[in-house]
Amino acid sequence: MRSVFLRLDEVSRTKQAKVAWCTSVGPAEILRSLGFEVFFPENHGALLGASRLCMETIPVANALGYSPDICSYLTSDIGAYLKNITPLTKAYGIKSIPKPDVLVYNTNQCKDVMHWFEYYAKEFGVPVFGIHSPNHLPEVNISHIRHVVEQFKELIVGLEKVAGRKWDEKKLVNVLVLSKKATDLWSEVLACAKAKPSPITFFDACIYMGPIVVLRGTQAAVDFYEQLLEFVRNQSTAALPEEKTRIYWDGMPIWGRLRSLSDLFKTHRSSIVASTYCNSWIFGDFNAEDPLGSMAHAYLKIFINRNDAFKENYIRKLVEDFSADGVIFHESKTCPNNSNSQYNLPNRLRKKGIPTVTINGDLCDLRCFSDEQAATIIEAFLETLS
């Protein structure tokens, strides 16, 4: 990760390459195939959350007119931009985030990313392109795919002007093959948690997922996940050797509380063995035979872009596959799209025999999180499962 940020910093300062900002499940492969170095503001939001710098930056964006109720990645990040601070300074000595030459978002996850990127397009005076995906789909059909492929084609025309070069489909195929390899390896790493006791937990996966977000489409990501898979498979000890309970986590991580929550689960010998969030970067449908079509398919098919019936079946299957004893829903105040407890899903799962509980919190904004109350709810839930 260090080399990713140092490279981005270098090209931004020296103008060796063009920098594109992209949403985390946006068409990063297209950007890489045109030679862009890619920066992911959501990753920066997560870093602001994990470092808890966000608690200084969110109020700045709120004061500007961005509501405390909207995406706290957005408010963390815009506040950091306005204060001219970044956690990259302490971590890697980087003064500021790389300036974009172009911004590309995909509304397959939410519409907040559109508002977020449009703000920066005005600030930096650079073009912004959006892929407007059909949302909340029961099934992904050919008309949905065609609709997105047409938008990819328009995007490529726009990006060629910024990049100053013609797009070459062969280059996309090469990038997509690397993306597919990395995402398959990531899927295998996560699947290791099916073992009892599990060798990794959600808290490990929240760290290990960095490269699948910011480096997919590169050899570096493939190399990292090959090594990680070998490491996890050969690990002689379990994450929690005396594992008493196994949990499925739905919703965003609470980035500023990874350590304390990890300690809480460790105390109760409970492993979070699977999650909606870490599985969100598995794109098994990438196919070099049909690069744009398969990208459209994979990016439309993601969990967050599906209807509740799909989500219910998906969680039930993972609970079964990973032998989870129950589901903890994190209802994130500023991320309703990633909070699946709001339309009665916990009760529906409970009726199917899966114990559930909901905690209230947020991905970044710790004003929305009560440590004591969340700990009591989690402990009481684990008591009922033991």
Next chain:
Amino acid sequence: MKKQSNIFWGVDCGSSEIKVVALDDAGKLIHKCKTRTLFPLADHVRAALKGKASFPGPLKGDEVKAGHFIAITGYGRTHIDFIDERLTEIKSHYLGVHHQLNFEAPYTIIDIGGQDSKIIEVADGSVKRFVMNRKCAAGTGAFIEELAHRLELKLGDLSKLEKKHDKKIALNSYCTVFAATEVIKILMNGEKVENLIHAMYESVAKRVLEMTSITTDTVVLSGGVAEYHPALHGVLRERLGSHQELILAPQAQYCGAIGAALFVKDNLQKEQNS
């Protein structure tokens, strides 16, 4: 030789008060006391565990004396070291209620605490599910305390005054601060304070009952707020179904502490039997 008798202490370290009970080997309540939750917390828990001249407490310094066992529950549970067991309020209220009422049929416990409220569904002798209030103070004792403070009334007088209400008015806000604003406006309009108090209890009942649907025929109230605000029973009763029976748990304020004492007692007995 006569078997050495043990004493099992339960401490419910809540946000407003520390409740302490002692049970004998048979699970009979032999001592109870309470004190305000003040800080440093450990000093006040030690003081609450002091017992009395005829019934000394379980501690010698920070050591638990032989034959004494202590379990702690409540928000302060993770901050006290001189104990044998810890458990959550959900489990302790269930154990305390279940021990005293011993219902076989499924039932629901409503525990309205100083800063949180819980609904606990019990079936087949265990907790089937539970929910707690969301982040804010609405539907908790803190809401009642805030409005009593605004109205300059003693907490103990509220239920008596509520009996004199002659009109239903509504406090709509989720938020305690906004509800206090509503109260001021209603008072400015010349409303009787008795009607306002009734509205306050109704607001607590609404906030609690909207946490989840209660389907059991029996509903048990536990916790200090239920014990000290009889008016709350009336408004909750009105909002439950006609087939549902509402019961105030015996020793309602001490149910959590009793459950904690039972927990350490049962664990010791399991250990001895294994």
